[in-house]
Amino acid sequence: MSSAELDVRLSDRVAAARPSATGAISELARRLSAEGRSIISLSEGELDFDTPAHVREAAIQGIADGQTRYTDVGGTPALKAAVAAKFARDNHLAYTPAEIIAATGAKQILFNALLATLNPGDEAIVVAPYWVSYTEMARIAGGTPVVITPDAANDFKLTPALLERHLTPNTRWLILNAPCNPSGALYTREEFAALAAVIRRHPRVLVMSDDIYEKLVYEGEFVSFAEAAPDMHARTLTINGVSKSHAMTGWRLGYAGGPAWLVKAMNLLQSQSTSNPSSVSQAAAVAALNGSHDFLDEWRARLRTRRDMALDILQAAAPVLTVRRPPAAFYLFADCRTAIGMRTPSGASLATDADLARYLIEEAGVAVVPGSAFGLEPYLRLTFCIADDRLKLACERIVAACARLTRC
Ligand SMILES: Cc1ncc(COP(=O)(O)O)c(C=O)c1O
Structure with missing residues (x-):
């Protein structure tokens, strides 16, 4: 030809x-x-x-122990237990194994979630400045990104009034990222609670809380969205990973806690695309999450x-x-x-x-x-x-x- x-x-x-x-x-x-x-x-x-030595050693031990085969699509029981313990310890969030999924980086978690939920016409609210992939992932998933640009004077943070103005019957997701890449902005408990008060009136809206920079806070206090607004737990996907907390970008290991119906759909997608994240990276992540963070x-x-x-x-x-x-x-x-x-x-x-x-x-x-x-x-x-x-x-x-x- x-x-x-x-x-x-x-x-x-x-x-x-x-x-x-x-x-x-x-x-x-x-x-x-x-x-x-x-x-x-x-x-x-x-x-x-x-990557910390104890994490690298756990990976090597994992290989020696034969952790080199397919695992459960959404992560090994040991990893899910470590993730559940992490969410409970650091964020006061309770998730059962059916509400937890591990994937090839937080990036795959986000992608799976959007692909699993967006239909043509559905909108995903993204707060500018935003991490480069949110808008493109929403587009690839068939949805429409709606960009909100808050005031620089308010550290580019979304306010309840701004949010209210952009919510429509088509809004499916609000994507929050704090600490924010690229602005570094951090939300207080009160600021998240005020946003939740608006979302509460819009039952179709799901919230993505991308917490990947949680451990890199120099001033102020990190709080996860569902922790600040406990009644949002059932419609929040709390996303994290070891890339930034343990200098493990190349290991490709992210995880999330969220409602079982959503996690199940993300599992289904993953089972028909990449299957489980690397078994060796999972062994390393167990050590990362359970080990000392000194x-x-x-x-x-x-x-x-x-x-x-x-x-x-x-x-x-x-x-x-x-x-x-x-x-x-x-x-x-x-x-x-x-x-x-x-x-x-x-x-x-x-x-x-x-x-x-x-x-x-x-x-x-x-x-x-x-x-x-x-x-x-x-x-x-x-x-x-x-x-x-x-x-x-x-x-x-x-x-x-x-x-x-x-x-x-
Ligand atoms: C805000 C944000 N979310 C998610 C990711 C993806 O992280 P991972 O390496 O776990 O895929 C990044 C990576 O730069 C990021 O900056």
């Missing part, structure tokens, strides 16, 4: 989705590095720490120091960049509206945050992600979870590159 006869049309659902913008920046960074340029990436969403104090202290160092240096990039101090997660979300309309040394005008991101990678050798990827322009997201000396150098390069911009 000649290539002219090949039908390369994609399904409508994939044609409607946008590729990951964070992936595009990482790709450009890798290409420039391969060309011999010195590139520092502040675009990745993962810790540079090693190491986290040191991790948080190191991350807090990096955050503060980066903020100190980036002060000199004002007014091109203005950066708030995030109370949690490991990202700086810099307002760059002043840069729009400025000129680079080569005479190019910066029209968008993506132009500024491109300028920074090409001129300063620093990869950052434009806010447009997170549904809010003009901003830049900068990761602060890389080695101290590299982070310092990257911030200094950004300051120098910003100083070379001129107003036309």
Whole structure:
């Protein structure tokens, strides 16, 4: 068959989705590095720490013990018990094994949940700035993402009034993510309770509480949505994973607790797609969840120091960049509206945050992600979870590159 006869049309659902913008920046960074340029990436969403030794050892022991075969689709009984204990201990949430599912990353949990519940016309509310995948997953699942953009002055947090205004008879999901990637915003118990008071009047609405950054809080207190609003327990999917809490992004292990009918449907989907998450990763996750979490104090202290160092240096990039101090997660979300309309040394005008991101990678050798990827322009997201000396150098390069911009 000649290539002219090949039908390369994609399904409508994939044609409607946008590729990951964070992936595009990482790709450009890798290409420039391969060309011999010195590139520092502040675009990745993962810790540079090693997975704790006791977790790695549990995985090796799991292999030695023969935990190398298919397991129950939604996770081994041991993992489900560890997840139930974690939710009870940390979040005061009670889940039975039938209300728990483990998957190949929190990403698969989210995807399964949306695919299991969205029909054409159904809406999923996403709060901007948002993690890049929420809107695209909702689209792929056949639903319609509805983006709400709260005030920057309220740390981009959803308010009851804003929520009320966007709820329709078609609303199926409210996706909440706190601590938030990219803003780092954290909700208080009272703020969640106030949102719950609105949702209570809309019985069709389900709530996704993406708690993946739970353990990386520097100021303030983490509270999970269903913990703040106990009567929401029956319609909340509480999502978490070991990627960020134990530096285990590559192990691909996420988990959730939620109503049995939903978990059952997610299980069904998973049974016809990937089956169980890796048996070895499950063995590791049991050790991660049941083991000591003392190491986290040191991790948080190191991350807090990096955050503060980066903020100190980036002060000199004002007014091109203005950066708030995030109370949690490991990202700086810099307002760059002043840069729009400025000129680079080569005479190019910066029209968008993506132009500024491109300028920074090409001129300063620093990869950052434009806010447009997170549904809010003009901003830049900068990761602060890389080695101290590299982070310092990257911030200094950004300051120098910003100083070379001129107003036309
Ligand atoms: C907010 C948020 N949710 C979910 C995920 C997915 O995590 P996992 O590695 O468990 O798939 C990420 C990863 O960056 C994230 O930032």
